Amino acid sequence: MNKKWWQQAVIYQIYPKSFMDSNGDGIGDLPGIISKLTYLKKLGVDALWLSPVYQSPQVDNGYDIADYRHIDPMFGTDEDMYRLISLAHAQGLKIVMDLVANHTSDQSVWFQESRKSRDNYFSDFYIWRDAKSDGSEPNNWGSNFGGSAWEWEPQRQQYYLHYYAKQQPDLNWENLRVRQYIFDMMRFWKAKGVDGWRMDVITSISKDQRFQDNPNPFKQTYVTGNQDNGPRMHEFIHDINREVLSPFEMMSVGESPSSTSFDARKFVDPDREELDMVFTFEHMHVDRKPHGRNGRWDLQPLDLVALKQILSSWQTNLWQHGWNALYFENHDRARVTSRWGNDQQYRYESATAFATVLHGLQGTPFIYQGEEIGMTNPNFEINDYEDIELLTNYREIVQEKQTMTKAEFLAAAHKISRDNARTPMQWAPTSNAGFSSGHPWFKLNPDYTTVNVQNDQSNERSVFAYYQKLIELRHRSQILVAGTYQLNCPKNTRIFEYERIYQGVKWTIIANLSNDELSISTYFPNKKYHKFILKNYKDRKDLECNLRPWESFIIEQEI
Structure with missing residues (x-):
């Protein structure tokens, strides 16, 4: 590969x-x-x-x-x-x-120059718009950090756009x-x-x-939502x-x-x-x-x-x-x-x-x-x-x-x-x-x-x-890199279980994402497996006992 x-x-x-x-x-x-x-x-x-x-x-x-x-x-x-x-x-x-x-900081030399006038080299590096006739912002766009996405700049007598803090003016990529x-x-x-x-x-x-x-x-x-x-x-x-x-x-x-x-x-x-x-x-x-x-x-x-x-x-x-x-x-x-x-x-x-x-x-x-x-x-x-x-x-x-x-x-x-x-x-x-x-x-x-x-x-x-073990698996197991993916039990509200398959080998990954003990036979009815690849309860020896709270493991199974 x-x-x-x-x-x-x-x-x-x-x-x-x-x-x-x-x-x-x-x-x-x-x-x-x-x-x-x-x-x-x-x-x-x-x-x-x-x-x-x-x-x-x-x-x-x-x-x-x-x-x-x-x-x-x-x-x-x-x-x-x-x-x-x-x-x-x-x-x-x-x-x-x-x-x-x-965006940059408003302390960037680009913005410090841009804010000075409408006709210098950096004037168009940011997004400037005139006020409405009543002096208000050019539109209702909101900042992700609250308030308006527009800030008035007295030197230019215009508003500049900032999707985040007013100290983070947005760059003009049209330039x-x-x-x-x-x-x-x-x-x-x-x-x-x-x-x-x-x-x-x-x-x-x-x-x-x-x-x-x-x-x-x-x-x-002010309304956010038009920013991507x-x-x-x-x-x-x-x-x-x-x-x-x-x-x-x-x-x-x-x-x-x-x-x-x-x-x-x-x-x-x-x-x-x-x-x-x-x-x-x-x-x-x-x-x-x-x-x-x-x-x-x-x-x-x-x-x-x-x-x-x-x-x-x-x-x-x-x-x-x-x-x-x-x-x-x-x-x-x-x-x-x-x-x-x-x-x-x-x-x-x-x-x-x-x-x-x-x-x-x-x-x-x-x-x-x-x-x-x-x-x-x-x-x-x-x-x-x-x-x-x-x-x-x-x-x-x-x-x-x-x-x-x-x-x-x-x-x-x-x-x-x-x-x-x-x-x-x-x-x-x-x-x-x-x-x-x-x-x-x-x-x-x-x-x-x-x-x-x-x-x-x-x-x-x-x-x-x-x-460390998860990272080692990523490095040495092509099944994690190139294997297909299949979700099991999609409607289950407590279990995340899926399969990865590559070159005739199947790994089943399961996690009980709840405080409850769950019957394992629901997920492994025949209880057949080849070996455990990884487990977070070290005393898990087989597929006999129930899934314990927040238990997870990876096993290799026959296809």
Whole structure:
């Protein structure tokens, strides 16, 4: 099989600010990452994806970039980044950087010049529109972080567009110079040794130039929902591929929030020459109430039937038409063990059960820092949170609109807030979880005294050791890379079971995603199997006893 490196790889995402602090200032940094390369190599991963480390005012934790070609001093020096790339390569680890090309920081020199006038070189680098006759915004578009997507600029006497914070103005991809500047920046990092790109909200780069109001069924002042899949999106992404990705053989995974498995083909089918993979949000919305007026904060219990249907659709519809990117956690997603599992009585079991489900699928698995030790969500108070999205949404939903109570919003935040994944990495049961000798930039999860790398690696029920085995399976078992996929028991509300088949071998992957004990004969009536490939209850010897809570295993069976 002629596979690309990323098709047999497992990629580990690092959120640098919270990974490892080397100098005691309370902020994770590049030398801190370098100090943990041996740990990452021991885990067995193949590549490291770094969330942004470029120069930034940190309004949105680095996703507001002021200078794409230089490292923010909080993370180290430019030379530290070059050294990280070199040392990672020496360990056999590839480096994937975060490309944030939908917007920049308002502190970027591009925007600082653009805001000055309507007729300078950078004037058209961003999206400017005149006010309506009454002085109000050009349309009703809303920001993902709350309020209007338009901000008035007194110097130009115009509004500029920002899909996120007002300090994150959207770039104007209709301007060829903008595209060329982005391509050149990507080539710069390729020359430094970077192997690939994760592309932040890449499906937002094309805007509908009619700038019409969004539909407004709830009669809101500002409405989100017209921010993906603009008319020139595929053209622009193909340009990125033609100019940078293909000639320099750089791996790409694009954030595509609204993609289904059907329209994802347009991104990842190799014949179209766009992206290698996309991150969809579709499967991460199965605990969101449909059409809730409070958006992502209106929650419902996990709909496992929907989760299975969505993940299965991606497995079948991309089969021989592209490649999957597999994830449950990242810097924008809460800890799956707390969100959908049982992080109290069955933390190890539910962490490993979800890992089994994910890593058994076809595609490239992504592990988010701390996922490999079963880190959990902290139950913070509102004042403990840092995330600009949460704080602006809280102000709008609870304090202004009053469509949720503080208690309701906090309960949702405990499940899905982005900050759940951004607490410092828990290395040891010592001061500051071994993350820093200084005061951490963000509050630690109080459970760090029990949930940490040191404890986990010495524990007989080690989540880390389980992930090592999953990664080893990915590397040596072609059935996970090339095998067909078949979902079993699609309507079962507690069991996720599927088969992978390749060259006459069948693996059955099963996970009991509930607190209940279930009859095993329902799923294995003849109880025939060849061998256990992996199991999270070590005393499982055969298929006789019931499935225990959050039990998962992979077995090889006769076809």
